Amino acid sequence: MNHATRKAAPAAAPATAAAGKPRLTTSAMIASIAAEGQRTKPAPFGHALVALARENPAVLGMTADLGKYTDLHIFSQAFPERFHQMGMAEQLLFGAASGLAAEGFMPFATTYAVFASRRAYDFIHQTIAEENRNVKIVCALPGLTSGYGPSHQAAEDLALFRAMPNMVVIDPCDAHEIEQAVPVMAQHDGPVYMRLLRGQVPLVLDEYGYTFELGKAKMLRDGPDALIVSSGIMTMRALEAADLLRQDKVEVAVLHVPTIKPLDEATIVEAARKSGRPVIVAENHTVIGGLGEAVAGALLRAGVAPAGFHQIGLPDAFLDAGALPTLHDRYGISAAAVAEQVKGWTGR
Template structure:
């Protein structure tokens, strides 16, 4: 993978990366998924790549360039994309099929449920533009895909945090004997977790930091914001823990129960509507364990989001680090 911001050494890293003291930003990696898939392709001849005319915009081009005979563009036909991938999986291949999350979850849902999950074939669906990461409006913003996909029996659902986790989750998905739906952060993706010694296991949470006052349970890129919020809270004398949940299915309920038992209140943070995704899973887990904690949900409302500049929309819909920090203290951002 091409590391673009600075040279990485072990001295640069903690469990969760801090911001660069000069630029104020985290380092980034360009197209971590595509490079991870290309590396897998060099190791395994069964890995094939497919896209529904979105190769450039789902970062699969490094694989295409390395293995053109194992890459297929089916055009703007997402149902055909999944059907073709399922067929390849039935003949001994491990297909990675890329498109936008809205098109996979809305247009190709039945094909994912029946051709992939019901048939238990190892198709890996890589879903771009997760949640509120584009200004293209409701037609392209996959704000309910996690809730939809976690209801499919036998389908692993992953929402990775950063470049490190995307690369590791790509390998884990390839090794998993079954279908996987993974959200994709593309382009220059921030590095939040140290790559040296990083371990990703399907169905396992990651305790980023402990805390005694408030616990933030987060998934996807909201974990980066949860870490920043915890830093801001620490400066005010508030001990905020962060539990990263990269897998919505299977869900690490035990980790949530253990985490909740050590804090006074909880905040969930997700780049998704607050119903059906992470917040719902956490609430269900607490209820089943008989644990009562004040719970504030940070996420998107039950409505289609308009077009606009992404930073403006994210601020309007209150999914920033400041909003998480405010929720952790029971206040408003």
Template sequence: MTDAPDKNMKPLRSAAMIASIADPGMRTTKAPFGEALVKAAAENERIVGLSADLAKYTDMHVFAKAYPDRFFQMGMAEQALMMAAAGMAQTGLVPFASTYSVFATRRAYDFICLDMAEPELNVNIVCALPGMTTGYGPSHQATEDVAILRGMPNLTIIDPCDAVDLEQAVPQLAASPGPTYTRLLRGAVPRILDDYDYTFELGKAKVVRPGDDVVFVSSGLMTMRALLAAEELAKSGIEAEVVHCATIKPFDADTVLSRIDTDRPVYTLENHTVVGGLFESVAGAMARRGIGRKIEPIGLPDEFLDAGALPTLHDRYGLSTDSVVDTVRGALRRTA
């Protein structure tokens, strides 16, 4: 027997479950991936777009409207989407295939592996809802997508921070000779890297913000949170360095390890389970170089996560700016 519903409880609106990842007051750009793809397609007639019935929800609809003759709607069949994209690449086209991360990684792995990665075809898989960018629970939260794909040979994995990253990444992805997987930020996407001396470079990590007290090694939207947390920590005299890993694979060990082989506390920040993602990429690189020191992961736990309002979930699982600030301050107090 279940309790009667609380008549005073407000129903959870779906908008709260797909809320923007932008913090209040942040500048945003609408559909930066779609707009960047349109711009790239104007300069490269070989670029085509495909979707598995989710063009509107992956910002591919912007491309479809601009180039209807170069857009292909494959229906709810992710395996067919990947096979078609691979076939187009085999003929010399440059496909960008979009769907949700859970569908591409969990349903179509074998097709990505054998039809794209093994022959090293230039297919660019661009997937929305990576990690916890939706509140719709485990069926839509691709918290393990990087872990699934990191072991695949020849595949480049991109985890952009914001609209700036996406805008600069698209033409480089189109020019890359092998397959790529990009964790898409969709809709109203924040732009924070404009405030720093930053340019996206495929395969490279970048020191976005210097700092003498703490090092943040971050990827994806957690670089945005790392930068915001660094600004907040600076108000109390704690200077945090932020190293942004927009490319997860291949991993730029030289840049990252040169910044963490110091006496400063090191944190990895990722919108992904701490199993198989950025944290373990950093830890593995350290072990291979013989660097024996502690790093603390800030990321999602190794479990199926709750559904709910996205801002609430980010607080609950430690991805919010306030959570990052609290984690660092608490650790520094314990070691003072």
């Protein structure tokens, strides 16, 4: 893998509509998934970590040549003596983080999700998870939030970390949730993996009076026609799709599940027991081994058979490269694509 791609990316080629008019496009590397005009907040993780470090002297910031691209540069400016730049060496990053945790520190180690879940998986498994070390792993470009293609698209990270003993797994929706999740992660004694949205991150959940709780799912809106169980940016898309569906007189419930492990099976099962509506799991992850299969297993164990079970997620394939709006439409995870699929499953 070419490490030079960490720092710069060419803009996607200008697209042309069929009528010959230019169509707006974005850089293939863009990590922000905010729509035009959407409320955003800059670098919520970086600012939340600085706030935490002011209260807790054990907090350290560590990265593997990606401080600027995981918003950890904000921490490095505030606490240069507690910031560790490990270079292009993810295995060293996590090995060192484990050692520092063994000495009583609380490292927040950042990189891209692909590098943690593929290149350094064994180091995390053996030196952090097996030893139950208090390391917080925070990784950018989760799922399909980069247009770079398979080298940088972490479509299977939740499946990998969900299978790791002792590991807590979090997939936050927006800036509001990331800010709340950081101090909660610190309160948990043990390893945590959190997907990171960085840069200008959308604000969504503050409109719902939402408070993040580790291991808890929250119903954001209710509706009799379908239940969407979602995590990460797909909760944002599910809420947008719900607004579109309401125009067609389709009312859907949206249950946000930010903690993939431990899974709030009780809340999911209770919501799925309502008769007459299909259960649809939406995730920015391959349909193999992520939230969808976790929810399916929970329903099966509880003996719950909803009026249909469906998954909206990324295919079991290496994904294309390109501009994010195009890719989200192509793989069915844009708001419009979610709404269209739900309409089909509700028979409307």
